[in-house]
Every structure is written in structure tokens, then in C-alpha cells.
Amino acid sequence: MPAVEKPASSWLGRELLFVGALVFMHAAWSVYENVAVRKSLGLESAAVPIDMTIEAVVALLLIAGGLMLGSAPLREITWASEYRSRTIADVDARSSFATLNHRGPAIFGAA
Secondary structure (H helix, E strand, C coil): CCCCCCCHHHHHHHHHHHHHHHHHHHHHHHHHHHHHHHHHCCCCCCCCCHHHHHHHHHHHHHHHHHHHHHCCCCCCCCHHHHHHCCCHHHHHCCCCCCCCHHHHHHHHCCC
């Protein structure tokens, strides 16, 4: 089986995903530390600082970019593309509709 050549965007996508995950984990740890320090000092809980919010948003953008660059190309999802790879024998081999109205008199008696 020949090796499949991956596009250059594949490795870039993986790298962006990895960096985005690291940045997101750092943002989560920073928020946890902020809440822990505020709680230990007896301060009221306040909104998350803006720098941590920006860090989390940047991490989400990096993760989204990594997922978009690293994903496989989209495929066509029409009936024409589905039946392009099937033969007439495959299509005709499907089961047809079953007629069940002949069982009524046998089960419930003649009306």
C-alpha cells in the first residue's frame, strides 16, 4: 500500500492544535490560581481578569484554526456522488416494501 502524502497544512494544523491546547491549559490554570488566591485572602470572587479571558479566547482560536487546517477535505454528500461508486446490482439488491395487509383476516377473523 503506497504511503499517502499529507498536505503541508496537516502538520501546521497539528502544531496549532498542540500550541492551542497548551495555551488553553495555561489559561485554565491561571484562572484556578486566581480563584484560589482570592479565596485564601478572603476576598470576594470577582470576574476573571481580562488578560486571562484574552488568553482563553486566543487559545480557542488557535484550536479552531488547528482543527480546520488538520482536517480532511470535505466530500460531496449528494445522491449522485453516493451512487457514482455503486453498481446496478448493489442498488437492486436492497429489500423492497413488504405487504402486510393480507394478515388481518388470519389474525382477527373475517369482518
